[in-house]
Amino acid sequence: MEQAPPDPERRLQPAPLEPLGHPDAGLEAVVGEEVEAARDEGSGDGTMTENNFWLKKIEISVSEAEKRTGRNAMNMQETYTAYLIETRSVEHIDGQSVLTDSLWRRYSEFELLRNYLLVYYPHVVVPPLPEKRAEFVWHKLSADNMDPDFVERRRIGLENFLLRVASHPILCRDKIFYLFLTQEGNWKETVNETGFQLKADSRLKALNATFRVKNPDKRFTELKHYSDELQSVISHLLRVRARVADRLYGVYKVHGNYGRVFSEWSAIEKEMGDGLQSAGHHMDVYASSIDDILEDEEHYADQLKEYLFYAEALRAVCRKHELMQYDLEMAAQDLASKKQQCEELATGTVRTFSLKGMTTKLFGQETPEQREARIKVLEEQINEGEQQLKSKNLEGREFVKNAWADIERFKEQKNRDLKEALISYAVMQISMCKKGIQVWTNAKECFSKM
Amino acid sequence: MSGGPPKALPSTGPHSLRDMPHPLAGSSSEEAVGGDSTPSPDLLMARSFGDKDLILPNGGTPVGTSSPASSSSLLNRLQLDDDLDGETRDLFVTVDDPKKHVCTMETYITYRITTKSTRVEFDLPEYSVRRRYQDFDWLRNKLEESQPTHLIPPLPEKFVVKGVVDRFSEEFVETRRKALDKFLKRITDHPVLSFNEHFNVFLTAKDLNAYKKQGMALLTRVGESVKHVTGGYKLRSRPLEFAAIGEYLDMFALKLGTIDRIAQRIIKEEIEYLVELREYGPVYSTWSALEGELAEPLEGVSACIGNCSTALEELTDDMTEDFLPVLREYILYSDSMKSVLKKRDQVQAEYEAKLEAVALRKEDRPKVPADVEKCQDRMECFNADLKADMERWQNNKRQDFRQLLMGMADKNIQYYEKCLMAWESIIPLLQEKQEAK
Numbered sequence: 001m002e003q004a005p006p007d008p009e010r011r012l013q014p015a016p017l018e019p020l021g022h023p024d025a026g027l028e029a030v031v032g033e034e035v036e037a038a039r040d041e042g043s044g045d046g047t048m049t050e051n052n053f054w055l056k057k058i059e060i061s062v063s064e065a066e067k068r069t070g071r072n073a074m075n076m077q078e079t080y081t082a083y084l085i086e087t088r089s090v091e092h093i094d095g096q097s098v099l100t101d102s103l104w105r106r107y108s109e110f111e112l113l114r115n116y117l118l119v120y121y122p123h124v125v126v127p128p129l130p131e132k133r134a135e136f137v138w139h140k141l142s143a144d145n146m147d148p149d150f151v152e153r154r155r156i157g158l159e160n161f162l163l164r165v166a167s168h169p170i171l172c173r174d175k176i177f178y179l180f181l182t183q184e185g186n187w188k189e190t191v192n193e194t195g196f197q198l199k200a201d202s203r204l205k206a207l208n209a210t211f212r213v214k215n216p217d218k219r220f221t222e223l224k225h226y227s228d229e230l231q232s233v234i235s236h237l238l239r240v241r242a243r244v245a246d247r248l249y250g251v252y253k254v255h256g257n258y259g260r261v262f263s264e265w266s267a268i269e270k271e272m273g274d275g276l277q278s279a280g281h282h283m284d285v286y287a288s289s290i291d292d293i294l295e296d297e298e299h300y301a302d303q304l305k306e307y308l309f310y311a312e313a314l315r316a317v318c319r320k321h322e323l324m325q326y327d328l329e330m331a332a333q334d335l336a337s338k339k340q341q342c343e344e345l346a347t348g349t350v351r352t353f354s355l356k357g358m359t360t361k362l363f364g365q366e367t368p369e370q371r372e373a374r375i376k377v378l379e380e381q382i383n384e385g386e387q388q389l390k391s392k393n394l395e396g397r398e399f400v401k402n403a404w405a406d407i408e409r410f411k412e413q414k415n416r417d418l419k420e421a422l423i424s425y426a427v428m429q430i431s432m433c434k435k436g437i438q439v440w441t442n443a444k445e446c447f448s449k450m
Numbered sequence: 451m452s453g454g455p456p457k458a459l460p461s462t463g464p465h466s467l468r469d470m471p472h473p474l475a476g477s478s479s480e481e482a483v484g485g486d487s488t489p490s491p492d493l494l495m496a497r498s499f500g501d502k503d504l505i506l507p508n509g510g511t512p513v514g515t516s517s518p519a520s521s522s523s524l525l526n527r528l529q530l531d532d533d534l535d536g537e538t539r540d541l542f543v544t545v546d547d548p549k550k551h552v553c554t555m556e557t558y559i560t561y562r563i564t565t566k567s568t569r570v571e572f573d574l575p576e577y578s579v580r581r582r583y584q585d586f587d588w589l590r591n592k593l594e595e596s597q598p599t600h601l602i603p604p605l606p607e608k609f610v611v612k613g614v615v616d617r618f619s620e621e622f623v624e625t626r627r628k629a630l631d632k633f634l635k636r637i638t639d640h641p642v643l644s645f646n647e648h649f650n651v652f653l654t655a656k657d658l659n660a661y662k663k664q665g666m667a668l669l670t671r672v673g674e675s676v677k678h679v680t681g682g683y684k685l686r687s688r689p690l691e692f693a694a695i696g697e698y699l700d701m702f703a704l705k706l707g708t709i710d711r712i713a714q715r716i717i718k719e720e721i722e723y724l725v726e727l728r729e730y731g732p733v734y735s736t737w738s739a740l741e742g743e744l745a746e747p748l749e750g751v752s753a754c755i756g757n758c759s760t761a762l763e764e765l766t767d768d769m770t771e772d773f774l775p776v777l778r779e780y781i782l783y784s785d786s787m788k789s790v791l792k793k794r795d796q797v798q799a800e801y802e803a804k805l806e807a808v809a810l811r812k813e814d815r816p817k818v819p820a821d822v823e824k825c826q827d828r829m830e831c832f833n834a835d836l837k838a839d840m841e842r843w844q845n846n847k848r849q850d851f852r853q854l855l856m857g858m859a860d861k862n863i864q865y866y867e868k869c870l871m872a873w874e875s876i877i878p879l880l881q882e883k884q885e886a887k
Contacts (some may be wrong), residue, residue, distance in 0.1 A: 247726050
């Protein structure tokens, strides 16, 4: 499989300070412009053999969120939020964008899409969805899913998800993804018809493989450790950051009390009165400035969260490898034992314990005809087994190659994005410091006039 | 101010006097005090202290030496009051050099009081003595006794109630020293109080205890008489201006109390913020250890947060040591002023009562008897003194608060400037393009 070269145009380049996409920006994704090099990839059935669906530049935006009520599967009334997805194709000539599709989706449909992608593209680090429930909240933020701030941040997160998928060289070509953006009705049925749920590896199977695999590719073992540690450190970071935000809020807000008391005090003073009064006003400004500051910081937290969830996607790829490797090892083991059995039957020596051997001892040897028959069966099985092993080997190697390519792509993306996130965080801090200096300088001037 | 746990003042424990040269027994840097011929007896005694007993309050043992008080360094340390700029000052007093004394009975701190004056009331142009808090407290009581018509500046609190404050920590001692210095300077600036006998003795006496025991006190004429004003007279009507002062002081103390609480709350919140920051920064370091290309940027952020934490700690220390104590001082000040006002009321009440008694006696020639005249005298003096002091106090208060609040603003500006510098300095580090590792 030929991986499309990492073309900067195909990458989603976020604006320097808004990696998650500003609500109004409507980021562009230049997707799949190459017509060539579009062979069927990976192990999925859902991809079309067609080259790609995006013949022109497209813009995707999740522009609105709306509260809705409806009936769920158990015919009970429920309230949920629906998101409007608009797709625009950009005409090259005049740069105007034409709205080509617009439809409403709810969070559970996004989940369905992602689960499908996970099954059909196990070698891809599939972009994560924004969190289902609000976590790592500091006290002012609501943990309620219906809270407008949460819904807004989720809207941005969903848009980001779509943009990530659309700019992924492999995922962007997927038909189900295309339909997700273009076919409102019946999409769920279409996805389910692919039967992807059946193809999914069971959790139990995966867990078993993790423990029992003997020779996984070292790189994947390391990657697994890395993603575990990344998850742990980012969780810790988000938790502490929330506490820091809480405390900072407290510090700023208490200063507001100065505003009131200075005002009261100025009433009994003659010459000092004016200075105190105006200084008090600045203290009020200071106290109220924290709200915007912390709102901006939530943006940063969301960027970190995305990579927290990305760590899980990395783990998923590692698990798939372990599963495949384990499968391979089991097949090889099985083949080896069959070969040995065959050999024993042929030579008449019993080197290993076998039930057949025991019964033979107890009940007498079988006839030469019986033995011949058994050998023949075994030889057939061995043949089959060897074919299977060969293809599994091939599959395994292909997987490792493809997966590692995507992992490298992911690493580059991660380093870029997180650097941007850190820079924007530093810029936020700088802005906060400058505001602080401004306010206190103003207050100082008022005090000097006392 | 320092970060970290409060440092204890160094103390080397009891020492033999013979081993410790007296603070004043310097060599060349000691200015020629009293001319070239025979130095005056006092200083002579001071110079030969290697052998004689050092007379300190309570006879403690001095520990350690201090640099001799050369006049040039003394002048450097003088802080002239703003409002006396331009006036010719003839009295300078400084409090410095705290030292810990360890004796069998107790441990305490003494401060060096250095006085320079050309006033005739002082035998020598320069004095240096050591005093402890007890002595300041004694002085204040004496001043209140002997100058009841004047506003006496407050002392820093005697006992430390809140929290686990170490009486001998560097921070606490320094805060106290500054307050004591302010106390003496306020008295120095007062046209009446600075000439008080007790004040003079406090500044100059070698053995203050002996003087204390003598109980010798030259009260001023008014002081003596006010001392004997009996309470129990009801005041008819308070003159408007004094009523206004009383109301003002009430409200003032109330507002200051609120400000004190707010300031304390802010410091508390800032400290809690600091605790979280101290956990936050290192997590970036932990993360940095996992990464390749991101390692340096993450480490940079960690260091940056560390710098901000340090800056914050400096801010909270400064506010605790410089801001809060001055606030508290003014609350104490207004409290003591209220009691002076009360005394004034008493004096007026007594006068009015006596006057009324005379009027009721229905004498043919209502001549005001001598003692009623004395009362009137007393009252008018009191009123005049108090008015003058109030004006002075208002001016000083304005200066002090201007300075205090500007200082608070300054410290916050400095904190933000430090943080700004830290964050600005890592932007280039974050933007650096690195080779793929």
